[in-house]
Amino acid sequence: REKGLPPGPPTIPILGNAHLFPTEFPQLKFTEWARKYGGLYSLKIGAGTVVIVTDAAIAKELLDKRGAATADRPSTHIGDLTTGGKLITVARYGETYKTLRKSANVILTAQATKQHLPIQQAEAVQLLHDFIQSPESFFTAISRYSYSVIHSVLYGKRVSRYDNEEMKQFNHIVRSFNILMAPGGAPPVDLIPVLKYIPERFAPWKTESRRIKNLQHKHYWTMLNDAKDRMLRGEGHGCCMEQVFKHQEELGMSDELTKFLGSALQETGAETTSSFLQGLVLALVAHPEAQKKAQEEIDSIVGAQRMPTLDDLNSLPYVRALILEAHRFRPVVPLGLPHAAISTQEYEGYMIPEGATIFVNVWGIFHDPDLFEEPEKFRPERYVLTENGTKPGVDGSALRHTLPFGFGRRICPGMIHFPKNLHWNINTMNLLWAFEFLPAVDANGISIPVDTWAYSKGIASAPLPFCCRIIPRSEAKIKIIQSEFVEAAATLSKFEVDLSEADKEYLRKARGNQAAEGS
Numbered sequence: 001r002e003k004g005l006p007p008g009p010p011t012i013p014i015l016g017n018a019h020l021f022p023t024e025f026p027q028l029k030f031t032e033w034a035r036k037y038g039g040l041y042s043l044k045i046g047a048g049t050v051v052i053v054t055d056a057a058i059a060k061e062l063l064d065k066r067g068a069a070t071a072d073r074p075s076t077h078i079g080d081l082t083t084g085g086k087l088i089t090v091a092r093y094g095e096t097y098k099t100l101r102k103s104a105n106v107i108l109t110a111q112a113t114k115q116h117l118p119i120q121q122a123e124a125v126q127l128l129h130d131f132i133q134s135p136e137s138f139f140t141a142i143s144r145y146s147y148s149v150i151h152s153v154l155y156g157k158r159v160s161r162y163d164n165e166e167m168k169q170f171n172h173i174v175r176s177f178n179i180l181m182a183p184g185g186a187p188p189v190d191l192i193p194v195l196k197y198i199p200e201r202f203a204p205w206k207t208e209s210r211r212i213k214n215l216q217h218k219h220y221w222t223m224l225n226d227a228k229d230r231m232l233r234g235e236g237h238g239c240c241m242e243q244v245f246k247h248q249e250e251l252g253m254s255d256e257l258t259k260f261l262g263s264a265l266q267e268t269g270a271e272t273t274s275s276f277l278q279g280l281v282l283a284l285v286a287h288p289e290a291q292k293k294a295q296e297e298i299d300s301i302v303g304a305q306r307m308p309t310l311d312d313l314n315s316l317p318y319v320r321a322l323i324l325e326a327h328r329f330r331p332v333v334p335l336g337l338p339h340a341a342i343s344t345q346e347y348e349g350y351m352i353p354e355g356a357t358i359f360v361n362v363w364g365i366f367h368d369p370d371l372f373e374e375p376e377k378f379r380p381e382r383y384v385l386t387e388n389g390t391k392p393g394v395d396g397s398a399l400r401h402t403l404p405f406g407f408g409r410r411i412c413p414g415m416i417h418f419p420k421n422l423h424w425n426i427n428t429m430n431l432l433w434a435f436e437f438l439p440a441v442d443a444n445g446i447s448i449p450v451d452t453w454a455y456s457k458g459i460a461s462a463p464l465p466f467c468c469r470i471i472p473r474s475e476a477k478i479k480i481i482q483s484e485f486v487e488a489a490a491t492l493s494k495f496e497v498d499l500s501e502a503d504k505e506y507l508r509k510a511r512g513n514q515a516a517e518g519s
């Protein structure tokens with residue numbers, strides 16, 4: 001470890017700390033090291049430096065205030081092979097990135113949020129309806145919901161069932177890319193650059209990367225061209241991709257970049273939203289006391305005669321606290337996405353060299369016992385007690401509710417208007433209002449507890465599929481949901497475009513049943 005670097009675990013020759021680098025749930029090891037080496041420490045990975053920040057004030061200074069100097073991403077050879085450096089999430093901080101980010105900011109505005117509200121609300125009603133129809137499939141119902149909402153917003157086309165062919169393709173592409181990019185998915189090319197020159201016949205990861213690149217191209221190119229054709233036929237809805245097409249020249253967006261923007265937003269938008277909602281259900285099953293308290297609050301404000309609305313949230317402090325606690329308890333991206341230093345930075349006598357990778361260990365900050373009382377417990381009350389959920393008397397001013405969404409110039413463009421975000425606000429209220437979430441039971445009627453640690457590996461973390469019982473809270477509520485679902489058909493059907501025969505057949509049947517339910 002060079003002189004001046006933040007401290008860290010002892011190194012060995014050549015590898016530095018590479019042999020210690022955790023390949024599974026790195027946030028846990030990073031947090032353990034933070035308790036030992038402090039809020040700012042470093043790891044040597046070969047000749048490269050990785051800096052881990054587990055302190056909100058240091059993150060604020062280095063990534064928010066000095067955002068211009070820390071907005072880069074570390075280079076990833078395999079990411080570049082697959083995406084040509086055009087995927088906004090992993091793109092280096094250059095002209096291509098800036099063009100993509102400007103376009104993302106133009107299409108994801110408060111105005112756009114309002115415009116897309118009806119389809120999001122209609123999809124949220126379908127989610128409740130799906131839970132009533134097939135409670136055992138709640139996990140995939142959430143995945144469908146998340147995929148369909150962002151797909152409607154981006155491309156003006158929804159997906160009404162989980163088994164849809166486009167969604168299957170999408171899942172395959174995302175899974176294949178995640179496997180390739182995960183530690184061990186390919187040799188450590190970024191650490192040992194000479195590996196780049198291995199001929200493809202001895203480097204299966206090069207073939208896999210090309211396969212994924214072709215699949216991605218075909219999939220997103222079709223989505224984009226279909227949206228463009230609908231727009232040109234006068235059948236568009238003003239979806240985000242149409243906005244990009246209309247302003248393509250002034251935004252400097254080629255068709256190729258537009259395709260990549262759509263793919264990045266679709267992938268990040270769908271995966272993160274479903275992880276959050278699946279994690280929410282898991283937390284509710286595991287913490288019946290919090291569930292009960294939130295339901296009592298909702299019942300007292302909303303009652304049983306109507307569904308909750310976004311405005312109700314102002315009168316529901318415990319439910320607001322529960323949403324914040326769900327983001328704290330199991331942040332969807334526990335280490336955020338890595339930044340990289342564009343120039344050498346000095347912080348309180350330590351040096352962060354140009355090119356160093358910087359991780360903010362959001363998990364470690366949110367599970368710091370100096371800040372949070374019993375951080376391993378799911379306890380929404382903490383956010384009723386203090387603004388940032390910290391122990392009374394502790395300075396939590398460097399924390400913010402949007403911490404799980406990243407930092408500085410790379411902060412998540414999809415978190416639009418966090419306090420009013422529909423995905424978690426309306427769905428959390430709806431689910432609590434409509435259902436009891438209980439552990440599954442075995443053949444002898446004994447409860448099978450859920451495991452709140454059973455999460456997927458990878459940069460974004462989702463609960464592994466689990467079983468639970470989802471029981472409607474009353475017949476009257478079932479009736480309200482059914483009638484809302486019948487009404488939602490008017491909005492949903494506008495987005496049911498260019499369907500396959502299988503999808504048409506599915507909808508014919510579903511709409512038939514729906515009409516029967518509503519009558």
Ligand code: HEM
Nearest residue numbers: 088089268269272276332333336337405406407410412414
């Ligand atoms: C629970 C929901 C979400 C969470 C927790 C989340 C979290 C994050 C985090 C931690 C980052 C990295 C920020 C950084 O580098 O400092 C990020 C980036 C990003 N997110 Fe989200 N996100 C969510 C939803 C969404 C949605 C719905 C969209 C799309 C509409 C989206 C699109 C993106 C994009 C494009 C980036 C890359 C930004 C860049 O590199 O400039 N995210 N998100």
